[in-house]
Structure formats: structure tokens, C-alpha cells
Amino acid sequence: MLRSMDDVMARARKLGRVTVSVAAAQDRDVLAAVKEAAAEGIVDAILVGDAALIKPMASEIGLPAAMRIIHEPDLDKAALIAVSLVSAGKAQILMKGLINSSNFLRAALNPEHGLRSGRILCHFAAFEIPGEQKLAFHTDGGMNIAPGLAEKKEILINALATLKAMGIEKPNVAVLAANEQVNPKMPATLDAQALAKMGEGGELPPCVLEGPIAMDVAASAEAARHKGISSRIAGQVDLFLVPNIEAGNMVGKTLVNYAKAKIAGMILGATHPIVMVSRSDSAEAKVHSIALASLTVPRTV
Numbered sequence: 364m365l366r367s368m369d370d371v372m373a374r375a376r377k378l379g380r381v382t383v384s385v386a387a388a389q390d391r392d393v394l395a396a397v398k399e400a401a402a403e404g405i406v407d408a409i410l411v412g413d414a415a416l417i418k419p420m421a422s423e424i425g426l427p428a429a430m431r432i433i434h435e436p437d438l439d440k441a442a443l444i445a446v447s448l449v450s451a452g453k454a455q456i457l458m459k460g461l462i463n464s465s466n467f468l469r470a471a472l473n474p475e476h477g478l479r480s481g482r483i484l485c486h487f488a489a490f491e492i493p494g495e496q497k498l499a500f501h502t503d504g505g506m507n508i509a510p511g512l513a514e515k516k517e518i519l520i521n522a523l524a525t526l527k528a529m530g531i532e533k534p535n536v537a538v539l540a541a542n543e544q545v546n547p548k549m550p551a552t553l554d555a556q557a558l559a560k561m562g563e564g565g566e567l568p569p570c571v572l573e574g575p576i577a578m579d580v581a582a583s584a585e586a587a588r589h590k591g592i593s594s595r596i597a598g599q600v601d602l603f604l605v606p607n608i609e610a611g612n613m614v615g616k617t618l619v620n621y622a623k624a625k626i627a628g629m630i631l632g633a634t635h636p637i638v639m640v641s642r643s644d645s646a647e648a649k650v651h652s653i654a655l656a657s658l659t660v661p662r663t664v
């Protein structure tokens with residue numbers, strides 16, 4: 364069980380270094396996060412971008428002088444080089460620097476050199492919430508706007524595979540909706556019911572899945588008792604599957620800004636983990652995101 368971001372960092376250190384390839388690395392905050400992750404023994408890095416901008420930033424921040432820099436001032440070309448390093452096996456994690464997200468993802472999905480896997484891309488976030496006993500994982504609050512049932516199934520499969528890579532073999536999964544009643548006027552409840560039947564029928568990777576389930580019941584066994592709901596997972600949820608991007612975005616930002624939760628996030632569904640943090644994310648969140656991604660990198664024994 365991962366109880367905190369400290370646990371994520373400790374496990375990443377124990378697993379040992381992997382290499383992160385940073386696209387358009389001339390971003391001070393990203394370089395600072397890479398420096399800390401490298402100092403923690405989690406990653407080495409290859410910095411792709413405008414060397415004339417990267418070098419003075421790296422020197423000021425205190426990055427090791429031996430850290431590799433590949434000079435490419437054109438942002439789109441830099442992103443493609445960074446992606447190619449990952450697809451060629453020279454790095455195991457791709458990270459966004461100072462480049463527009465859509466351009467970055469276009470490079471990541473380049474037909475010739477990209478990281479296409481045939482699976483849907485989705486956002487996966489981990490939250491350390493004050494007062495809670497373990498990390499809460501949420502998907503997909505950052506990529507797919509209004510996923511239908513087929514997309515939700517793929518998103519769920521991505522997330523379950525990621526949790527398994529982190530050592531969570533049979534997670535408790537809450538498929539969120541506004542309430543526990545199936546209502547034809549609320550598509551999220553119909554999707555949740557269908558996913559629950561898939562789980563019962565063995566169509567999903569191992570998990571204990573319930574849905575539709577409202578956030579209060581998912582978060583609190585006491586709330587479930589008050590509402591007369593019998594639940595195996597209430598108060599013990601590992602993975603929250605949100606119904607759409609608005610719900611995921613609002614829940615995530617509420618946790619960070621009001622509950623003062625710590626966050627880490629990455630993009631799933633490519634051949635390799637992708638760290639695509641927001642410029643508004645804290646330096647701590649960026650380091651935690653690198654560490655979280657490193658947990659999913661296969662190691663040779």
C-alpha cells in the first residue's frame with residue numbers, strides 16, 4: 364500500500380534510476396524538478412531543447428554538469444527527438460517542458476517515432492489527502508472530455524494495469540456518479556452499472572468494483588451506513604473513476620486548493636509513462652509526478 368508521497372519517493376529510490384527524456388527542457392520549474400528527482404536517486408535525464416537557454420538555467424539551478432543536453436531550438440523538433448529517445452529505449456519516461464500540450468502530444472503520437480500503443484490516452488492522478496490513510500487515485504480528469512462506456516472501460520483497464528505495476532493487485536474501484544440509483548436520464552449511472560456487470564463477469568482486470576456510487580459513500584463507510592447502502596469498498600477506495608473531465612478537474616482542484624492535498628499525475632495509455640504537468644503545479648507536484656511515473660517502468664531482474 365502507498366500511504367503517502369513519501370512512500371512513492373521511497374519506493375522510487377529503492378527501484379533505482381530510470382532515464383527521463385524532457386521535451387523543450389528550457390523550463391526552470393521542470394529543470395528544478397529534474398534536479399531534485401536526480402538528487403533523490405530516482406532519475407537521470409536527457410534534456411532536449413535550446414541549449415543556449417538550458418545551460419544557464421541548469422547552471423543556476425545546480426544541475427550536474429554531466430547531464431546530457433541535446434541542442435534543438437525548434438520546439439516541435441525537440442519534442443520529436445525527446446519522444447524518439449524513449450521509443451528507441453534510451454529513456455523510459457517522457458516529460459513535457461516548455462511546449463504547448465497539443466504539440467507535445469502530437470509528437471508523442473507520431474506515427475513513425477511516437478509512443479502509440481493502440482490504447483486510449485488518459486490522465487491518472489494520485490492524491491495524498493490530509494487525514495486519509497492511503498493515496499487516492501483518480502482517472503480521468505485531464506484528457507478525455509466526455510468518455511462513453513467503451514472509453515471508460517479502456518481508461519479503467521489503463522489505470523488498473525498501472526496500479527498493478529505499483530503493487531496494488533486487486534484495488535477497490537468506485538465508478539462515480541451523483542447517486543447510487545440507476546437513472547436513464549443520467550448516463551453516468553448507466554455506464555457505472557455496465558462497468559459493474561463487466562467486473563462481475565470477469566471482463567476487467569482483478570478489482571473490487573462498485574458503481575454507480577456517489578462520492579460521499581465512496582469516501583465514507585459512515586455515509587454508506589447512514590444511507591442504508593451495503594458496500595464492500597466505502598471508505599476504502601483505491602481508484603475513483605470520474606464520469607467526465609469537468610468532474611475530475613473540479614474534484615482534483617478542490618482537493619489541492621481547499622483540502623491541501625498533495626498531487627502527482629501522468630498520462631497513461633502510451634507505450635511508456637508520460638509526465639505532462641501544468642505550469643500551475645507546484646515544484647513538489649512535479650517531483651512527485653516523476654517519481655510516480657518511475658514506479659511503472661518495468662525493471663529487468
